[in-house]
Amino acid sequence: MSSALEITSRREGDEAAVLSLAGEVDVANTPQVRDAALQLVSAGVMRLVMDLSATEYMDSAGLGTLIGLHKRLKELGGALLLAGPKPRVKRLLDITGLDQILAVHEDVAAALKEDAG
Amino acid sequence: MKTSEPCRVEMRVPRRPEYVRFARCAAKTLALQLDFTYGDACDVELAVGEACTNAVEHVTATTSDEMLVCFLVEEDHLTVEIRDDGPGFDPHGIQAPHPDLEADSGLGLTVIRAVMDSVDIESESGRGTAVRMSKRRERQSA
Numbered sequence: 247m248s249s250a251l252e253i254t255s256r257r258e259g260d261e262a263a264v265l266s267l268a269g270e271v272d273v274a275n276t277p278q279v280r281d282a283a284l285q286l287v288s289a290g291v292m293r294l295v296m297d298l299s300a301t302e303y304m305d306s307a308g309l310g311t312l313i314g315l316h317k318r319l320k321e322l323g324g325a326l327l328l329a330g331p332k333p334r335v336k337r338l339l340d341i342t343g344l345d346q347i348l349a350v351h352e353d354v355a356a357a358l359k360e361d362a363g
Numbered sequence: 364m365k366t367s368e369p370c371r372v373e374m375r376v377p378r379r380p381e382y383v384r385f386a387r388c389a390a391k392t393l394a395l396q397l398d399f400t401y402g403d404a405c406d407v408e409l410a411v412g413e414a415c416t417n418a419v420e421h422v423t424a425t426t427s428d429e430m431l432v433c434f435l436v437e438e439d440h441l442t443v444e445i446r447d448d449g450p451g452f453d454p455h456g457i458q459a460p461h462p463d464l465e466a467d468s469g470l471g472l473t474v475i476r477a478v479m480d481s482v483d484i485e486s487e488s489g490r491g492t493a494v495r496m497s498k499r500r501e502r503q504s505a
Contacts, residue, residue, distance in 0.1 A: 250384060272387075273416045274380035305412045306470035334405060341477040342470055 250303075251275045253282050261324075262293040264354055268300035271308035280311050284318070292324030295357040299330030304338060316348055325349065327357040372434040376415070378422045378447065386432050386445075387412035393434055394441055399500050406478035407441060407498050413471035414445040414494040421449035421492075440497050448491040 251269040258264060263286045271279060283294060294315065298304075316326040330353045331339065339345040351357035372393070376386050391408035399407065411432070418430040427448045435442040476482050479496040486492040 270384065272380075272412060273383050273419060303408075303412075305409060305416060306474055307416055309470055338409075338474065341474055 249275060249278075251278070253278060255282060255286060257291070258295070258358055261291060262295065262358065263291040264295045264297050264329075264358075266297040266300065270303040271301060271311075272303065272305050273307040276307045276311045279308070280314065283311075283315050287315075287318065287322070287324075292319065292322060293327065294319060294324070295327045295329050295351075295354055297329050297354050298332070298335055299353065301332065301335055304335050306342070309338065309342060309344060312348060313344070327351060327360065329354045329357040369438075370436040372436070374432045375429045376432050378419050378426075378428055378430050380416075380419055383412055383415045383419060386415045389432075390434070390443060393436070394498070397436060397441060397500060399441070399498070403498060403501065407443065410475045410479050410496055410498075411443055411445065413475050414443075414496070417471055417494070418445060418447035418449060418492070421447070423450065426450075426491075439500050441500065442495065442497040444493055444495040446491065446493040450489060 249269075251267060251271055253265065253267060255263055255265045265279075265283055265286065267279060283296075286294060296312065296315075312326065312328070319326050326348065328339075328348055328350045331350065336345070336350075339348070339350065349357075349360070351360065374386065374389065376382050387408045390411035391404045394404035394407040395401070415430065415432070422428065431444075431446040433444040433446070435444075472484075475494070475496060480499050482494070482496045484492065484494050
């Protein structure tokens with residue numbers, strides 16, 4: 247069965263990276279999202295920007311993965327930064343109150359700017 | 364789509380993660396065919412995805428490998444029921460996510476309750492779960 251999600255990543259300096267999720271995030275592919283993110287963390291990434299600008303769908307399984315990554319990075323003294331969520335994902339963050347807990351930025355550039363600061 | 368008479372559609376769907384997308388996309392397609400607004404059809408998709416995910420996540424060696432997804436089409440409402448024979452849970456014990464994120468379970472039910480007009484959960488330990496939820500169709504302006 248073909249995947250509804252394309253995951254790509256790029257490093258931004260020594261301790262930052264951008265993980266881009268293009269397509270739909272649900273229970274079928276959250277393990278791949280988690281693995282891709284933890285691989286970056288294992289490689290020394292402390293500030294992880296999750297680019298959600300091309301994420302068309304996300305559910306609570308995806309949110310659970312974001313929560314797990316947020317906790318892991320916080321334990322390490324790092325941070326998970328969400329960038330550019332579309333209205334559907336923004337609404338999900340609002341419904342669950344996670345927009346008050348997770349750092350949400352307008353786009354990747356804004357997230358990296360905070361990251362640098 | 365003409366909806367003068369109530370109509371029931373049933374699907375038996377494998378309780379596997381890769382089939383959740385099929386079930387939720389079918390729900391969205393039906394809602395759009397029934398002239399729900401795009402936003403409301405997306406809400407139906409999300410709620411069905413959450414309920415199916417719950418069924419998939421609680422599959423065990425002794426439970427059925429299928430879940431039943433039923434759509435009841437009425438003049439002004441679309442009702443969806445997702446039924447499984449999993450271990451069940453206490454729906455009254457599910458709380459909204461706690462701000463400190465110590466417990467991140469319960470997110471799915473929080474989402475379903477937020478996006479659907481009515482939600483009814485029948486669940487008993489060892490006897491499975493049925494999530495029944497409805498969305499009212501808003502009349503489109505001419």
